[in-house]
């Protein structure tokens with residue numbers, strides 16, 4: 001320990017013993033912070049304290065010396081715990097950096113771009129609750145005016161989830177334009193997931209495709225939240241759901257496939273449970289609240305609708321997300 | 334703090350002050366460990382110590398009391414650092430578990446199986462230096478008796494590296510049997526990597542394919558370690574290297590493509606720099622040492638050769654790997 | 667019972683005054699030596715944050731007595747720049763946080779209850795309570 | 800100069816004897832109070848490990864004087880089960896390690912140089928040195 005520090009400590013202690021002034025205690029704490037920064041261990045502080053006390057009360061040295069030796073002995077394990085902490089903090093920071101890089105890589109790897117299909121307006125919001133999202137959206141645009149989208153919620157978050165998503169992406173990328181039917185797509189991805197993943201890893205996924213020529217929206221679901229269809233002419237909402245097990249549970253699963261025709265002004269909202277299960281101080285946010293917001297915004301462009309929904313729901317949850325939050329909106333122009 | 338603990342401390346301190354016996358210091362340290370486990374902070378220990386000293390020397394209480402108050406004040410920041418440590422340890426453990434799951438997922442996701450091609454004997458060893466490997470091997474078996482292999486070393490380790498590997502795997506999976514030429518494969522994967530990855534992320538890769546019909550081994554390299562060809566009839570080694578930039582540096586790269594014909598007893602060793610740059614106490618392990626080992630084992634099955642090489646080199650490095658270690662051996666039967 | 671006293675924070679001396687006030691109140695409320703020192707340290711950290719990051723502000727101290735429970739609340743308020751990323755400020759274990767274990771997470775640990783309200787451009791109010799056991 | 804003394808470890812009392820020997824040697828070598836306590840703690844941890852995991856073994860202490868440098872080496876050896884995963888044993892920050900900061904990483908921190916040799920089924924030898932500054 002530097003001698004300077006010792007002198008400073010001793011002088012402060014002496015002053016405090018004389019006047020018992022708060023100023024000295026404030027100064028002492030500033031000093032103790034510096035001690036910690038300089039990796040001076042608590043047993044060294046006790047030793048320094050002992051020396052200082054013996055200087056101030058030389059007549060007591062013999063009498064109370066051993067009690068300080070005892071205290072030094074006791075403090076050694078505290079010192080070790082602290083040193084471990086300092087090394088752990090460095091390790092933690094390194095892990096943090098690795099995580100940050102992984103997030104960046106994940107983002108690049110899983111990048112998707114919104115299809116440009118005539119007559120279809122698409123909006124997308126996807127926000128992670130923590131650093132890495134467990135929600136995943138992937139678009140594919142086929143040459144003949146088809147816009148396909150997968151909206152998935154991977155059980156768990158972080159790295160294992162990220163690796164799962166790359167399976168979905170590459171699974172979808174390997175599809176040929178002849179095979180974009182929901183039933184087929186869900187089966188293919190279910191088999192990849194089932195084969196590659198642990199039994200404890202499940203994925204819910206909604207897959208839909210819009211065909212410009214027929215204005216049909218065909219969809220299937222692997223245990224995912226139902227989508228919402230807004231019928232402009234009737235001003236009402238219809239749930240779009242289809243039977244199907246979560247991905248990765250069983251090898252052979254039948255996925256139900258359904259379709260609806262979209263008319264001008266209709267829109268379909270696909271989402272994850274982070275949207276429907278938002279909580280505020282009073283409990284869950286009612287579905288009616290969400291539908292009302294959608295209704296209010298119904299004449300706006302798709303992106304504005306989803307942005308508005310996100311902002312409002314985030315505010316209602318006191319600026320905290322309890323789960324990853326994803327909204328995809330297909331609007332027939 | 335539980336009263337019991339206080340009494341125990343006080344009694345130990347009194348005994349020590351009387352006899353200054355090592356036994357009491359040993360006991361004191363056992364007690365201090367328990368303190369730490371029970372989250373008793375250092376300032377509480379000082380307070381306890383103060384109370385004990387004042388019981389033992391009541392006549393000194395007034396005189397030295399304030400010096401202890403000062404010490405308590407100083408110790409508070411040490412206490413905070415320690416509490417932070419305890420919370421950090423829990424966090425660290427959670428991260429560790431996440432990492433372990435990620436490793437498991439990675440292993441499943443990146444699994445590859447050794448092709449079974451008539452007349453070709455294949456051996457594989459791949460060992461990570463840390464938990465997650467930055468080396469990657471992926472085999473593809475084409476229907477017409479072709480065995481293809483990619484041996485890659487991803488700059489960096491851990492998660493970002495793992496995500497890169499999934500690109501290589503899915504890139505290779507998307508190849509049709511018509512397009513397994515090294516030049517083409519390296520170009521395709523280079524473009525995926527260049528497009529998806531950060532500028533700071535590079536991959537070296539050796540790609541080779543063996544064709545049963547012609548007994549030709551065709552290869553290309555993206556800045557990777559040269560492979561070694563053992564010519565059985567001449568009993569000598571030839572380096573197989575081909576020009577090509579690391580993957581991910583530039584979008585358009587020309588990769589040189591070469592081929593050699595394999596005769597019975599010939600074998601080709603593909604490896605990563607973790608093999609050639611092994612270090613022992615005396616410095617790098619000489620290439621000659623590796624060649625000698627290969628020569629000694631030349632008549633054994635491919636898997637035995639690589640296993641032997643790994644075991645010996647691991648031993649020479651004092652059972653420590655400084656880098657991920659990968660060996661792939663193609664032996665013409 | 668509502669018993670409030672306060673110290674305006676402008677200079678480093680005011681930090682000491684706030685500490686002194688807090689220690690006295692803690693002692694009078696019946697807190698032991700270690701808890702007195704903890705409450706004082708929490709006040710010190712909060713006052714120092716005001717002094718360093720907001721320039722000026724106020725530390726208020728309120729003695730509590732409800733349902734037979736006695737305690738002490740510290741309210742630190744300023745009209746400074748506000749905290750843009752609360753999550754980050756409350757996070758543990760950054761060697762950049764200036765002093766291991768100190769800062770906001772430290773104050774939270776020293777006290778029993780802890781609440782931050784902050785709006786960027788408007789200021790920050792931190793309320794922290796310790797109960798007498 | 801080669802000055803060795805040793806204590807056989809069979810019972811918990813032997814741990815105390817090893818500590819006592821270490822502390823005396825450290826004092827006689829000129830180490831200060833804190834370093835005496837650190838060396839003693841390191842010996843204590845090593846002796847305790849022998850007592851708990853190997854059943855019996857030996858702590859040897861050697862005073863060093865080379866090139867004008869003075870120091871002390873502790874050699875803890877046993878013929879116990881050996882350590883199957885050295886990496887794990889040397890790792891920091893497992894709440895399962897029984898006492899924060901203790902164990903092998905603790906001994907390594909208390910001393911200047913540290914070396915483990917261990918073979919499963921044959922035993923473990925740990926050599927740790929502290930230099931006088």
Ligand SMILES: [Mn+2]
Pocket residue numbers: 134135153154155156157324
């Ligand atoms: Mn999820």
Ligand SMILES: [Mn+2]
Pocket residue numbers: 153272273274323324
């Ligand atoms: Mn979810």
Ligand SMILES: [Mn+2]
Pocket residue numbers: 467468486487488489490657
């Ligand atoms: Mn590497």
Ligand SMILES: [Mn+2]
Pocket residue numbers: 486605606607656657
């Ligand atoms: Mn390497």
